Amino acid sequence: MKAVDVVIIGGGPAGLAAAIGAKNAGAGSILVIERDSRLGGILNQCIHNGFGLHTFNEELTGSEYSARYEAMARDLGVPVLLNSMVVDITPDRRVFAVNERGVQELQAKAVVLAMGCRERPRGSLNIAGSRTAGIFTAGTAQKFVNIDGWMPGREVVVLGSGDIGLIMARRMTLEGASVKAVAEVMPYSGGLKRNIVQCLDDFGIPLLLSHTVIEIFGKDRLSGVAIAEVDESRKPIEKTRRLVPCDTLLLSVGLIPENELSKMAGVKLSPATGGPYVNESFQTSVEGIFACGNVLHVHDLVDFVSEESEIAGANAAGYAMGRGLSGGGIPVIAGNGVRYCVPWHINPDNVIDKISLRFRVTGVYRNSRVSVRFDDNQVFGRKSMILTPGEMESVTLKKETIAKLASAKKITVSVEEG
Numbered sequence: 001m002k003a004v005d006v007v008i009i010g011g012g013p014a015g016l017a018a019a020i021g022a023k024n025a026g027a028g029s030i031l032v033i034e035r036d037s038r039l040g041g042i043l044n045q046c047i048h049n050g051f052g053l054h055t056f057n058e059e060l061t062g063s064e065y066s067a068r069y070e071a072m073a074r075d076l077g078v079p080v081l082l083n084s085m086v087v088d089i090t091p092d093r094r095v096f097a098v099n100e101r102g103v104q105e106l107q108a109k110a111v112v113l114a115m116g117c118r119e120r121p122r123g124s125l126n127i128a129g130s131r132t133a134g135i136f137t138a139g140t141a142q143k144f145v146n147i148d149g150w151m152p153g154r155e156v157v158v159l160g161s162g163d164i165g166l167i168m169a170r171r172m173t174l175e176g177a178s179v180k181a182v183a184e185v186m187p188y189s190g191g192l193k194r195n196i197v198q199c200l201d202d203f204g205i206p207l208l209l210s211h212t213v214i215e216i217f218g219k220d221r222l223s224g225v226a227i228a229e230v231d232e233s234r235k236p237i238e239k240t241r242r243l244v245p246c247d248t249l250l251l252s253v254g255l256i257p258e259n260e261l262s263k264m265a266g267v268k269l270s271p272a273t274g275g276p277y278v279n280e281s282f283q284t285s286v287e288g289i290f291a292c293g294n295v296l297h298v299h300d301l302v303d304f305v306s307e308e309s310e311i312a313g314a315n316a317a318g319y320a321m322g323r324g325l326s327g328g329g330i331p332v333i334a335g336n337g338v339r340y341c342v343p344w345h346i347n348p349d350n351v352i353d354k355i356s357l358r359f360r361v362t363g364v365y366r367n368s369r370v371s372v373r374f375d376d377n378q379v380f381g382r383k384s385m386i387l388t389p390g391e392m393e394s395v396t397l398k399k400e401t402i403a404k405l406a407s408a409k410k411i412t413v414s415v416e417e418g
């Protein structure tokens with residue numbers, strides 16, 4: 001069994017930034033374990049631009065963005081174990097990974113969970129019809145087209161308007177396919193506004209809000225789908241049913257944080273995010289185990305993943321070097337109009353500089369105000385023309401504001417009128 005100060009599970013943008021954060025904070029030994037044959041995670045298949053605007057003030061492709069982080073990690077001499085799948089973590093931070101040399105056992109002083117997320121498949125949707133070929137998750141289709149050079153089909157319907165679905169609607173069009181429509185069951189899109197404009201509007205692809213696929217047709221290969229409008233309770237309205245011939249259905253119906261390992265380690269998960277409950281230092285409910293990136297909560301922008309992961313890595317290094325983190329903390333409550341807020345607890349003693357609260361709203365709010373209150377006292381307010389669930393919101397509280405926390409019992413983040 002090998003002893004390592006900080007073991008980082010996953011070599012995507014979160015794992016790479018955590019490694020950089022841990023190294024810069026002075027961790028003695030680090031190891032990034034990645035199951036794939038290369039670093040970069042999901043960004044390797046993201047050949048579209050739109051990455052790095054916040055971090056580098058440049059518009060990079062996903063692969064360019066991850067290449068920069070990989071270079072930074074390599075320059076710092078971060079060791080990496082590729083082609084190695086972590087299969088178990090114990091609460092006392094023993095990590096078991098499997099690779100061609102067999103089972104590797106490590107004892108870590110601190111662990112950073114950075115395993116990303118996976119796509120929701122057809123099986124979780126309950127759509128009637130045959131189990132024909134031609135149905136793919138959008139991310140799988142993205143890998144086929146961008147990495148393997150295979151076209152999944154020619155006549156496409158996209159179900160779900162998450163960012164991957166929007167990006168794939170544009171990619172399939174650019175590669176010569178005809179995208180008939182993007183159907184979204186909610187009355188608003190699940191993706192970023194900029195992606196709706198750049199991926200659908202610019203290519204004349206219709207976005208059918210409050211619509212869903214209710215039936216799938218085809219024997220060996222998909223021949224069409226039935227689409228219908230839904231009412232307020234998301235039940236299909238039968239008289240609006242219409243048949244759309246197509247040979248490919250792409251699903252972009254949500255991402256699920258990959259937390260099977262976290263559960264093995266006894267980490268408590270939030271039903272709202274599917275990710276671990278963490279405090280201001282990104283430490284989970286199990287001491288010495290930290291989480292960041294999409295395994296913690298699904299992000300739309302990788303820049304925020306890198307920012308929070310660097311902090312998580314630095315805190316993991318601090319923990320490994322014996323810097324104690326005070327436990328407990330003041331609960332952060334998702335108030336009116338807010339679905340969840342990360343972190344879930346803040347202990348003012350642990351905050352070094354500033355802290356970012358990241359959250360998603362429950363619906364579309366116009367001309368409203370984002371508010372943060374310590375008990376009943378408002379410490380932050382920001383007017384917003386529009387807030388939508390598809391865009392993660394962020395509020396940064398400075399150290400001076402955090403200092404006012406000492407006597408508070410709760411922190412509430414909410415959407416208030418005007």
Ligand SMILES: Cc1cc2nc3c(=O)[nH]c(=O)nc-3n(C[C@H](O)[C@H](O)[C@H](O)COP(=O)(O)OP(=O)(O)OC[C@H]3O[C@@H](n4cnc5c(N)ncnc54)[C@H](O)[C@@H]3O)c2cc1C
Nearest residue numbers: 010012013014035041042050086115116164293294301302
């Ligand atoms: C299709 C798509 C398009 C996107 N477009 C944009 C965009 O235009 N702009 C933008 O800013 N952001 C975009 N994003 C978001 C951004 O890319 C993600 O938020 C970011 O990649 C998350 O990083 P991560 O490291 O948490 O996860 P990932 O990138 O998923 O990395 C997780 C890594 O962990 C590894 N792993 C998992 N389990 C194990 C295990 N048991 N053992 C070892 N390794 C393991 C995986 O192999 C993977 O390499 C997009 C995301 C997707 C999916």
